[in-house]
Amino acid sequence: MTITIQIIQFVIIISILVILHEFGHFLPARYFKTKVEKFYLFFDWKFSLFKKKIGETEYGIGWLPLGGYVKIAGMIDESMDTEQMKEPPKPWEFRSKPAWQRLIIMLGGVTVNFLLAWFVYSMLLFNNGDTYIPADSLKYGILVDSVGEQLGLRTGDKILAVDGKKTKTFRDAVLQIILGDEVTVEREGQELVIPLSDEGKATVFKLQGRNFLSYRQKAIVDSVIPKSAALKAGIMSGDEIVGVNGKPVDYWDQLTGLISSSPNGRMNIEVNRNNAKTNVELVVPEEGKIGIYPSIEDLRVTDTYGFFESIPAGFKRTIKVLTDQVRQFKVIFNTKTEAYKQVKGPIGIVEMMSPTWDWTFFWSFLAMFSVWLAFVNLLPIPALDGGHVMFLLYEIISGRPPSQKVLETGQIIGFVFILGLMAIIFGNDIWNIIKRFL
Incomplete structure (x- = not known):
């Protein structure tokens, strides 16, 4: 279906x-x-x-x-x-x-x-208005995987500009990084200009940009899977995990990294619950997951538009989409990025369609x-x-x-x-x- x-x-x-x-x-x-x-x-x-x-x-x-x-x-x-x-x-x-x-x-x-x-x-x-995550409101910076690191980015960086221009939304910042030549970031209190390597972009396109760049979150539990190791150990929704086996934990990626690298290992997890610290113990299942989901901080904002305001805003959006598509040709015809291998025809475009009927997407x-x-x-x-x-x-x-x-x-x-x-x-x-x- x-x-x-x-x-x-x-x-x-x-x-x-x-x-x-x-x-x-x-x-x-x-x-x-x-x-x-x-x-x-x-x-x-x-x-x-x-x-x-x-x-x-x-x-x-x-x-x-x-x-x-x-x-x-x-x-x-x-x-x-x-x-x-x-x-x-x-x-x-x-x-x-x-x-x-x-x-x-x-x-x-x-x-x-x-x-x-x-x-x-x-x-x-x-x-609908325009709902987005502002690029400059990421309190804990960005989260990158090995592909993002190949581009020259680091987890915790704060994006200031791409090719010398500020970006309004985090989504736009991700796209501009793929299309741009350099990104300005704040790293450990210093402002750095990072050249974006063609080799890194080649890997991004090869993996079709999957999760190479996201934003960092605190290690706060939103929900616990029934019958999971976390539930059996007593971890609850709203818990903030602040330590694992004596090592301090600040962010969700630190927590998941420690858990995934310790299959079948015993863990002592320090939890901050209602401003009181407690410890729980569990054995990490073989798949390296304990059954918890992060609390997603709602960083999104929505700009609303009246009828007459929406007309120039719609024109501006159209021009931006056109400009980005023109810039894509520069990347596609750069043989080092190998972006041409990811150009999609009708079959590939069908796969991009929403799996459910969504009028906004349509x-x-x-x-x-x-x-x-x-x-x-x-x-x-x-x-x-x-x-x-x-x-x-x-x-x-x-x-x-x-x-x-x-x-x-x-x-x-x-x-x-x-x-x-x-x-x-x-x-x-x-x-x-x-x-x-x-």
């Missing part, structure tokens, strides 16, 4: 984004009296699952779920309808329109993607992915919107359009490049699944 919910969420998100993106091309095309021959969700190579002609446009659903398209008359696109281009230009064709109108038509899709993300982020902030992911589609489509690669924009800008600046041969060749090269890239990404998804069973 979980995988079904994940697939349904992914298909609905992709369908919404594709339809609205293509509508962004369709609307200005029709406004400028340009004929749109087809409007398709997914690709209909050889055949379609559904089609219906309304007016001069055929609307349909293809069988190949790799996006969608609008076929605009008189335009060299993924249909590669070169026969149409051999005929004299018609007034209703794309090639007959002024360059500035063609530019607006080609920018329509990414514009809608951006506006959609802005709208969704604004409404999420208006309805709309947040849709907004993020809408920004991503806008950015990717603007890349100056023939066969993408950005490729068409590149040729149109050349025409506007130079005063003469590229030849039809150049446009056709560019479209073919771009299409082959995209198909090759998709094959690599799909292969990477499949290989990541296979590795789990090796």
Whole structure:
């Protein structure tokens, strides 16, 4: 059932984004009296699952779920309808329109993607506010594992800035550390600038960033598992553990480190309970866990937004997401980080979906992915919107359009490049699944 919910969420998100993106091309095309021959969700190579002609446009659903398209008359696109281009230009064709109108038509899709993300982020902030852990309110500093240490961080560090800029939220600080070049921390009362190593980032990406950076907590027990060694020894919810076998304990990671390294060992645990100290004894089970959970300090704050406040805040969030995605390319194309190995295709993205239906996650992911589609489509690669924009800008600046041969060749090269890239990404998804069973 979980995988079904994940697939349904992914298909609905992709369908919404594709339809609205293509509508962004369709609307200005029709406004400028340009004929749109087809409007398709997914690709209909050889055949379609559904089609219906309304007016001069055929609307349909293809069988190949790799996006969608609008076929605009008189335009060299993924249909590669070169026969149409051999005929004299018609007034209703794309090639007959002024360059500035063609530019607006080609920018329509990414514009809608951006506006959609802005709208969704604004409404999420208006309805839910923005709940986060401030990066500068971690009383006991950060908690890192061996991967975080490879990056140059240490447990107890307090993050002051990344690449010289303060971060508002702890979540953003984690992302900026992955994307950044250096982090400024406070360590044992000194301010240090730590270069972030590419080797450390490679390990972060290899492990997909799992728990390499968290925040430190006091050794206070929130709950005790029934029938566990801790319950049998008399440990209770609310207890603060201050010592183990005569060694002082301040933080939860110190406690779990001592317990996990002492399977089958006898422990004398000093507990502070209601401002009175007491001692309990137990034998650590073979798995190195005694059955207690930490008390999570609620460091979270929520910023609330009125309707009119949410609009600029939503715009700011959209720009930030776009900026972070642009910065990711720097990391992805750095061979030392090997981040390219973690690029996910449809299979990997489905696994990122929430296992239960969560509307906040749904709309947040849709907004993020809408920004991503806008950015990717603007890349100056023939066969993408950005490729068409590149040729149109050349025409506007130079005063003469590229030849039809150049446009056709560019479209073919771009299409082959995209198909090759998709094959690599799909292969990477499949290989990541296979590795789990090796």
